[in-house]
Amino acid sequence: QVQLVESGGGLVQTGGSLRLSCAVSGRTFSSRSMGWFRQAPGKEREFVAVISWSSGTTSYADSVKGRFTISRDNGKTTVYLQMNGLKPEDTAVYYCAASSYALSRSSYDFGYWGQGTQVTVSS
Numbered sequence: 493q494v495q496l497v498e499s500g501g502g503l504v505q506t507g508g509s510l511r512l513s514c515a516v517s518g519r520t521f522s523s524r525s526m527g528w529f530r531q532a533p534g535k536e537r538e539f540v541a542v543i544s545w546s547s548g549t550t551s552y553a554d555s556v557k558g559r560f561t562i563s564r565d566n567g568k569t570t571v572y573l574q575m576n577g578l579k580p581e582d583t584a585v586y587y588c589a590a591s592s593y594a595l596s597r598s599s600y601d602f603g604y605w606g607q608g609t610q611v612t613v614s615s
Contacts, residue, residue, distance in 0.1 A: 494518040494590045494604040501586060501609030504578055508613070512573040514588030514606060523590040526571040527602055528562060530584035530611075537587070539597040541573060551595055556582075578613045586611050 500512040514526065527542040541552045541562040550562050559577040564570065571588060586609050589602035596602070 494520060494523055496588045496590060496604055496606035498586065498588045498606040498609040501611045503612045503614065505614050506579060508578050509574070509576045510578065510611060512575070512586055512588075512609060512611075514571040514573075516569055516571065516590065520568045520590075522592055523568070523604070524594050525591045525596065526562075526564060527589045527591060527596075528571075528573045529587045529589060529599055529602075530582075531587070531608075532581075532584040535584075537599055539599070540586070542591075542595050542597060543571065544595055549595060551597065553597075575611070578611075580613045580615045582611060583613050584611060585609065 495517045497515045525544050528540040529537050531537040543550045543562045561574040563572045588606040590604040591602040593601040
């Protein structure tokens with residue numbers, strides 16, 4: 493089992509920044525990559541970013557590329573999502589997830605999920 497706990501969400505104005513954190517514990521050796529997904533009201537959950545634990549290689553959704561940065565600590569204990577230039581369309585519940593696959597963008601490849609943290613961007 494892998495336990496994930498997100499933090500850092502909140503209310504911010506357009507153009508502002510937030511940094512989300514995901515604390516990782518449990519059988520972390522089974523996880524090859526970590527991802528962030530988000531789900532807005534009435535919409536499906538969508539991929540935001542993913543990072544490989546070993547190489548640090550990253551991949552981003554086009555909608556956040558150049559504004560968001562995913563990073564991890566080498567101890568496999570925390571994953572971050574730095575969000576700059578926030579827009580109202582970024583408003584969603586953000587979820588951290590762990591995968592035994594390398595750099596997948598599909599939520600189906602992520603077996604462990606956190607409870608989510610709300611991000612609200614006001615216009």
